[in-house]
């Protein structure tokens with residue numbers, strides 16, 4: 169496996185779910201000039217939606233807001249909706265460059281999630297849909313309220329790692345993390361602040377639809 173970590177990068181912390189499933193966490197991922205006002209710009213400038221999902225025959229609003237962005241024409245299905253990106257918005261393009269620079273991987277899209285407070289969550293899942301290809305590298309940038317991010321082995325093992333993701337941190341997950349583990353963002357009653365998380369992905373562009 170090509171390690172994404174630059175030996176000279178002393179700001180990265182390595183973690184392992186097992187010896188073949190590494191993750192890396194950068195603190196202070198974005199420089200102040202990039203970070204200043206970014207959370208507010210994302211809230212105001214991205215088109216946010218709250219899809220409905222059907223669970224056991226009942227319709228529910230997803231417990232967070234979502235926006236799909238990226239290179240024009242890149243499509244993704246999530247929470248029962250299919251969306252097509254229209255080109256990188258100005259507020260995300262420099263962020264993409266810095267995430268690519270730190271992680272040494274390329275991304276053509278990003279799923280943005282806005283957790284309005286500690287009641288907003290994401291349930292256990294993995295990001296390994298076919299359009300992410302056999303080797304999905306996912307880079308996850310967190311802004312705003314710190315939240316716990318937890319992992320468990322598939323299909324439904326016990327929680328094996330919890331990482332608190334602080335403001336301006338970047339977590340890079342290797343493909344085995346998606347192949348062999350689920351991850352989730354649990355509800356946290358004491359978390360009052362808003363958080364935006366950006367998961368940068370490479371989607372295999374479709375040659376026909």
Ligand SMILES: O=C(O)CCC(=O)C(=O)O
Nearest residue numbers: 279281295317353365367
């Ligand atoms: O909000 C997070 O930290 C995780 C988001 C996530 O897992 C996803 O977008 O697939």
Ligand SMILES: [Fe+2]
Nearest residue numbers: 293294295351
């Ligand atoms: Fe995920």
